Amino acid sequence: MSKLTPPLPKFLRPAPPRPSEKEPTPDIGEPNGKPGRADKLRESAGEGGAQVIGWLDERTGTSPFLRGFLFRKVPKGTNWFYSLGSATMFAFVSQAVTGVFLAMYYNPDATRAYESASYITNEVFAGELVRGMHKWGSTVMIVLLFLHMARTFVFGAYKYPRELNWVIGVVLLVLTLAMGLTGYLLPFDQRSYWATIVAVNLNASAPLIGPFLADFLRGGAEFSSVTITRFYALHMLLIPGLIAALIGAHLYLVAKLGTTAPPWLRAEKKELTKEEI
Amino acid sequence: MAENRSDKNRKPRYTADRGMPGAFEGETVTRRGFMTGGALAAGGIASAAFALPALGFALAPMFTDGTVDRWQDVGPESDFNPTAYVPKVINTDPGVGEAGKATIYVRKFDPESDKPSPSDGGSDPIPYVVLSTRCVHLGCPVRYYQAPKRFVCPCHGGIYDFQGKVDGGPPVRPLDRFEARVTNGRVEVGERFSVNSELRRFSPRDPSNHLDGLWQYLYPARPST
Ligand code: FES
Numbered sequence: 001m002s003k004l005t006p007p008l009p010k011f012l013r014p015a016p017p018r019p020s021e022k023e024p025t026p027d028i029g030e031p032n033g034k035p036g037r038a039d040k041l042r043e044s045a046g047e048g049g050a051q052v053i054g055w056l057d058e059r060t061g062t063s064p065f066l067r068g069f070l071f072r073k074v075p076k077g078t079n080w081f082y083s084l085g086s087a088t089m090f091a092f093v094s095q096a097v098t099g100v101f102l103a104m105y106y107n108p109d110a111t112r113a114y115e116s117a118s119y120i121t122n123e124v125f126a127g128e129l130v131r132g133m134h135k136w137g138s139t140v141m142i143v144l145l146f147l148h149m150a151r152t153f154v155f156g157a158y159k160y161p162r163e164l165n166w167v168i169g170v171v172l173l174v175l176t177l178a179m180g181l182t183g184y185l186l187p188f189d190q191r192s193y194w195a196t197i198v199a200v201n202l203n204a205s206a207p208l209i210g211p212f213l214a215d216f217l218r219g220g221a222e223f224s225s226v227t228i229t230r231f232y233a234l235h236m237l238l239i240p241g242l243i244a245a246l247i248g249a250h251l252y253l254v255a256k257l258g259t260t261a262p263p264w265l266r267a268e269k270k271e272l273t274k275e276e277i
Numbered sequence: 278m279a280e281n282r283s284d285k286n287r288k289p290r291y292t293a294d295r296g297m298p299g300a301f302e303g304e305t306v307t308r309r310g311f312m313t314g315g316a317l318a319a320g321g322i323a324s325a326a327f328a329l330p331a332l333g334f335a336l337a338p339m340f341t342d343g344t345v346d347r348w349q350d351v352g353p354e355s356d357f358n359p360t361a362y363v364p365k366v367i368n369t370d371p372g373v374g375e376a377g378k379a380t381i382y383v384r385k386f387d388p389e390s391d392k393p394s395p396s397d398g399g400s401d402p403i404p405y406v407v408l409s410t411r412c413v414h415l416g417c418p419v420r421y422y423q424a425p426k427r428f429v430c431p432c433h434g435g436i437y438d439f440q441g442k443v444d445g446g447p448p449v450r451p452l453d454r455f456e457a458r459v460t461n462g463r464v465e466v467g468e469r470f471s472v473n474s475e476l477r478r479f480s481p482r483d484p485s486n487h488l489d490g491l492w493q494y495l496y497p498a499r500p501s502t
Contacts, residue, residue: 110372110373110374110376110377111373111374188376193376194416194417197415197416197417198415198417198432200416200483201415201416201483201484201485202415202485204483204484204485204486205415205483205485205486207496208495208496208497210483210486210496211483211486211497211498211499212339212499214483215338215339215501216336216338216339218338219338220338220341220501221343221481221499221501221502222343222369222370223370223373223376224343224372224373224377225370225372225373226338227373228373
């Protein structure tokens with residue numbers, strides 16, 4: 001009998017039993033009250049969302065990771081200053097998002113850049129707002145970054161075993177400043193043009209490597225049409241990629257090593273250990 | 278005795294002698310080691326195959342000569358005299374629109390006051406003194422004032438005299454100059470070049486690059502000019 005029925009496609013055939021189950025659950029529940037597959041489905045439809053999350057979690061191991069990452073122990077005395085790093089990262093994320101949307105209207109061509117930038121400001125819906133957020137957000141990010149750095153320095157959080165994180169942070173600082181420099185040219189008005197001329201010539205003033213560094217930045221011996229595309233590529237592809245990767249490394253080390261207690265608490269702790277001895 | 282000891286400390290050449298499980302007779306590298314090395318080498322070659330051309334692509338402008346031999350007309354000879362500079366606009370890079378325009382200052386060469394000549398050898402002086410307005414401190418545009426016969430930079434107070442030599446402030450060498458010639462009674466301006474404080478000619482340099490004494494060796498000529 002079964003040989004006469006055409007073979008069903010794989011997805012229509014009943015699922016084979018899992019190792020834990022003894023026999024396949026029938027589709028329809030039996031009259032004696034044993035639930036069938038349909039009943040089980042109906043039952044679980046209500047908790048579908050939870051099931052999706054559970055499915056993902058089982059396969060990615062997110063929740064043990066998040067438990068370790070979000071609910072890690074922090075030292076006594078942790079205060080609002082400890083949020084400066086996340087604030088800087090939030091500023092970076094907002095720069096990245098507004099930057100991506102600005103790139104939809106911006107045209108990095110020396111003859112079109114200024115017009116496209118003013119088109120964003122004057123014509124595009126909320127363009128002024130998005131461009132303004134990107135422009136002022138860059139300043140905010142640098143201010144927050146310096147505050148975060150000052151907190152780390154004053155609290156002595158750069159000391160063993162966190163030296164490497166300080167070094168990564170310094171690289172992030174340099175990259176962020178490089179973002180400021182490369183982004184400054186993009187509106188391509190008189191101020192950006194001359195500021196870039198001066199900035200490139202500052203690079204040229206380094207002995208031996210200076211002239212070559214300036215050539216690299218300009219893409220040639222003179223400021224030309226490739227300079228702006230170069231700055232654009234650095235500004236929206238190369239440097240942000242590096243920053244995102246290094247933020248990842250920075251956060252990994254924070255999670256791995258934990259944060260430092262404020263210095264005034266550490267003094268207290270020392271006394272305690274003395275008493276214990 | 279000493280020889281024996283060093284022999285003992287050195288790793289045996291053959292994997293079989295090192296007591297590795299599954300070692301073959303006469304084999305110096307384990308198969309695992311060989312596979313690891315081979316996989317790393319293959320990955321390295323594959324990455325280099327795209328990374329090196331891409332790097333060359335990004336760095337090429339540093340090593341290619343980007344100067345174009347162009348002569349630009351700036352007006353009839355009657356426009357100029359040896360006692361005052363006349364501002365003119367030339368186009369240094371047509372590709373960047375307005376930003377490619379540059380102001381230059383032009384006056385007639387004065388054999389009395391303009392010795393020594395900036396041109397190499399000095400036998401054939403350039404008939405016109407054509408100065409770039411780019412300050413050699415950091416590149417701001419300088420402006421000429423006729424009454425004191427000086428060029429003044431608005432950015433950090435650099436001052437240059439009538440020949441373009443530094444008179445005060447942070448600039449490190451005289452203003453850059455341009456090649457000039459006269460064709461059919463019209464003055465034409467050519468390539469830019471840099472000069473040191475004796476007005477000796479150098480290939481075009483960036484602002485802030487010294488060209489005097491030992492300093493000049495710290496700021497070498499670039500392949501791109
Ligand atoms: S740029 Fe002219 S003095 Fe600084």
